[in-house]
Amino acid sequence: MTPDDIDQDKLAAEWAAALDDQDDKSASQNDIDALFDQPSGGGGGGGGGGGDDALAAEWAAALADEEETSIKRERDQEAMSRQSAKAKFKDMTPEAKAQRPDNIRRDLDFILDIPLDVSAELGRTKLLINELLQLGQGSVIELNKLAGEPLEIYVNGKLVARGEAVVINEKFGVRLTDIISPIERVKQLA
Numbered sequence: 001m002t003p004d005d006i007d008q009d010k011l012a013a014e015w016a017a018a019l020d021d022q023d024d025k026s027a028s029q030n031d032i033d034a035l036f037d038q039p040s041g042g043g044g045g046g047g048g049g050g051g052d053d054a055l056a057a058e059w060a061a062a063l064a065d066e067e068e069t070s071i072k073r074e075r076d077q078e079a080m081s082r083q084s085a086k087a088k089f090k091d092m093t094p095e096a097k098a099q100r101p102d103n104i105r106r107d108l109d110f111i112l113d114i115p116l117d118v119s120a121e122l123g124r125t126k127l128l129i130n131e132l133l134q135l136g137q138g139s140v141i142e143l144n145k146l147a148g149e150p151l152e153i154y155v156n157g158k159l160v161a162r163g164e165a166v167v168i169n170e171k172f173g174v175r176l177t178d179i180i181s182p183i184e185r186v187k188q189l190a
Contacts, residue, residue, distance in 0.1 A: 120163070120174045121152045150177060159188060 123143025135141070150162040151174055163174040180188075 117156050119154045120165075121154060122165075123149075158185065160185070 123145035125141055125143050127141075150164055152159055153161040153163060153174060153176065160180050161176045162178040162180075163176040166173045166175050
């Protein structure tokens with residue numbers, strides 16, 4: 001082989017490579033053109049017609065799915081609105097909130113029969129078990145209150161009033177002298 005033959009073979013190889021590059025570029029350009037020419041429908045791009053159909057089918061399926069979801073959401077909202085239409089709510093207007101005397105009496109009637117434990121306390125003290133065991137008939141227990149101090153009246157274990165001991169028809173009783181205010185009762189709870 002002569003150097004001219006080598007140069008010619010080299011030149012032929014370069015031409016072949018350049019033609020292959022040009023074919024590749026034109027093929028990729030046709031693919032790009034086909035993507036952008038979709039809406040025109042029909043001719044345009046050469047190969048790739050099957051890809052357009054698949055893409056169109058995908059879009060149609062997505063749109064149908066979204067439409068179905070939208071219809072389902074509307075039906076759910078309609079069902080919920082029917083349910084809320086059946087609900088009846090208490091009248092909360094200022095006129096309805098205003099208590100009338102007949103309402104107050106009716107509201108209190110249901111609690112009037114509840115039993116309460118009422119006790120009157122004369123005083124308190126603390127004893128050891130040994131001291132308790134030594135108590136007998138006639139023993140005296142010293143209380144923490146002085147003579148003449150008021151008794152305390154408890155309802156269900158909560159202080160509600162103070163008073164003094166009285167005897168009525170040979171029975172002990174308590175005359176109320178002081179009713180505990182609601183504020184004081186709340187303080188005792190803390």
